[in-house]
Amino acid sequence: KQEVTQIPAALSVPEGENLVLNCSFTDSAIYNLQWFRQDPGKGLTSLLLIQSSQREQTSGRLNASLDKSSGRSTLYIAASQPGDSATYLCAVRHNAGNMLTFGGGTRLMVKP
Amino acid sequence: GAVVSQHPSRVICKSGTSVKIECRSLDFQATTMFWYRQFPKKSLMLMATSNEGSKATYEQGVEKDKFLINHASLTLSTLTVTSAHPEDSSFYICSARDPRQGQNEQFFGPGTRLTVL
Numbered sequence: 001k002q003e004v005t006q007i008p009a010a011l012s013v014p015e016g017e018n019l020v021l022n023c024s025f026t027d028s029a030i031y032n033l034q035w036f037r038q039d040p041g042k043g044l045t046s047l048l049l050i051q052s053s054q055r056e057q058t059s060g061r062l063n064a065s066l067d068k069s070s071g072r073s074t075l076y077i078a079a080s081q082p083g084d085s086a087t088y089l090c091a092v093r094h095n096a097g098n099m100l101t102f103g104g105g106t107r108l109m110v111k112p
Numbered sequence: 113g114a115v116v117s118q119h120p121s122r123v124i125c126k127s128g129t130s131v132k133i134e135c136r137s138l139d140f141q142a143t144t145m146f147w148y149r150q151f152p153k154k155s156l157m158l159m160a161t162s163n164e165g166s167k168a169t170y171e172q173g174v175e176k177d178k179f180l181i182n183h184a185s186l187t188l189s190t191l192t193v194t195s196a197h198p199e200d201s202s203f204y205i206c207s208a209r210d211p212r213q214g215q216n217e218q219f220f221g222p223g224t225r226l227t228v229l
Contacts, residue, residue, distance in 0.1 A: 034217065034218070036220070041203075041223075041225065042222060042223065043118075043205055043220045043221050043222035043223040044156075044205065044207075044220040045220075046217055046218070046219065046220070049217050089155060089156070091156075098144060098146070098161060098209070099146070099158050099161065100146075100156075100158070100207075100218060101158075102155040102156045102157075103155060104154070104155045105155050107153075
């Protein structure tokens with residue numbers, strides 16, 4: 001059974017800092033990995049999707065990497081802003097099916 | 113990206129009543145939609161996979177008679193919480209995969225907050 005873990009569970013940083021969120025998964029037979037953002041009481045916004053054959057994806061100030069063999073992904077946020085405050089979730093899609101397995105999320109607070 | 117909507121966004125009901133939540137893909141046809149449940153400050157747990165024109169596939173531990181899923185068209189899936197009880201209070205989120213994007217990325221609805229009194 002796939003298990004996805006995110007560390008840290010919560011993070012508070014001053015505005016302008018670069019930061020890294022970590023995601024690890026136990027079964028490396030994944031189809032892809034997706035990073036989401038969730039604001040309080042809201043749905044999920046897809047940030048980046050990395051195919052199993054890729055090593056990284058970039059969108060603006062966000063960069064996600066994938067090391068499938070070690071079961072790890074990182075989300076790098078450059079020059080953080082208060083508007084980045086949210087919960088960040090990673091989810092993996094297994095080769096064998098359609099379902100996504102989610103990590104517990106990292107609650108990020110960027111202080112002005 | 114593709115747009116998925118949910119209705120209602122928030123519902124409060126009395127214990128014992130049934131509540132229907134709709135999930136719509138607005139600009140694409142989704143043969144498969146997914147229903148998730150999220151408890152406060154917890155991650156999403158997949159409840160069931162909704163397949164257009166056939167029975168839903170439920171995850172282990174999810175009561176199919178309690179959570180009725182109907183995927184009657186390519187743009188609409190409904191989740192009905194039957195005889196709701198306070199422990200059913202939760203945030204329910206649906207998602208759909210846009211087939212135009214190679215069956216890869218899932219797009220999520222805004223969620224429905226259910227409170228059972």
